[in-house]
Amino acid sequence: DAGVTQSPTHLIKTRGQQVTLRCSPKSGHDTVSWYQQALGQGPQFIFQYYEEEERQRGNFPDRFSGHQFPNYSSELNVNALLLGDSALYLCASSDRHTGYSGNTIYFGEGSWLTVV
């Protein structure tokens, strides 16, 4: 059973460019959340998708957008990249309908984005 998979693992972009990161949730999971983790910090919640809609959003500008596909996979798009967007971007998946005892959230290995 594959866990949460993310691609690409590393990428370098120039300021002002746009980037798309991809995530496939763990089998059986229907909810995907994205987090940004700067060096030495804890992950910060960007947004969450289920049923192909953005359901909740953290304190991130509109330059950060996303999408969820019918197979529950998801994309994170960041436009007009800034140096400060350099971070590890983590995808997390869960099953919203899992009962009380089993509702663990699983994370992928992340995508390292460097903006130069």
Place this chain on the structure above:
Amino acid sequence: KQEVTQIPAALSVPEGENLVLNCSFTDSAIYNLQWFRQDPGKGLTSLLLIQSSQREQTSGRLNASLDKSSGRSTLYIAASQPGDSATYLCAVRLNFGNEKLTFGTGTRLTIIP
């Protein structure tokens, strides 16, 4: 606004010692608390999940406790090994159906052989 704090930020202990990592949160109305491990440059691995009605959870040499009323959780690691060296993060979740996690900044643990 929920805030999660982890102290200390870094900890070094000799191999074989038992140790405790601390996590505190400001809003006690949580659904559950999860402890994660993160190796350098890697993603997060879930270690233990404690529901709000539970007091503790155990997995092997790890034991996590939760005192919701005081806004505190501890992760106890018994008989530490060099392979335990990593950053340990705690995260709280507000309610069922809300998948957002609020994380602390982590404790970087080094086990000295």
